[in-house]
Amino acid sequence: MIELATGESGGARVFEGNRLPLLVGRGQADHILDLPGVWDGHLMLSRDEEGWLMVAPQGEAMVFRGGERIGGATRLRNGDTLELGSVRLRFRISSCRQRPLKILETSAWLILLALAAAQVLLLVRF
Numbered sequence: 001m002i003e004l005a006t007g008e009s010g011g012a013r014v015f016e017g018n019r020l021p022l023l024v025g026r027g028q029a030d031h032i033l034d035l036p037g038v039w040d041g042h043l044m045l046s047r048d049e050e051g052w053l054m055v056a057p058q059g060e061a062m063v064f065r066g067g068e069r070i071g072g073a074t075r076l077r078n079g080d081t082l083e084l085g086s087v088r089l090r091f092r093i094s095s096c097r098q099r100p101l102k103i104l105e106t107s108a109w110l111i112l113l114a115l116a117a118a119q120v121l122l123l124v125r126f
């Protein structure tokens with residue numbers, strides 16, 4: 001899961017998501033940052049062929065990682081700080097939350113119990 005956190009004046013805002021590609025910016029973006037200096041589609045987060053997380057500025061938008069301007073698609077490392085406009089985003093890979101599997105596990109055990117009962121009935125009949 002991807003986590004983008006910004007420490008703007010109203011307190012830290014955290015975005016967590018796992019859907020890629022992810023467009024960050026104003027307007028119709030997946031993660032909206034309506035703050036000074038942020039363009040409509042400022043940057044895109046995606047995966048490359050090897051599965052690495054990548055950041056790419058969109059159009060002529062300026063994005064900095066650790067104080068250096070990113071010119072094109074660049075690999076992200078856990079803990080990288082991205083700067084776009086007046087915003088600083090801290091990127092990190094957060095732990096995944098496992099969804100409850102109680103219904104699925106119960107169903108599997110009931111199916112196994114039914115199969116075992118069917119085998120016992122077949123043995124008794126023959």
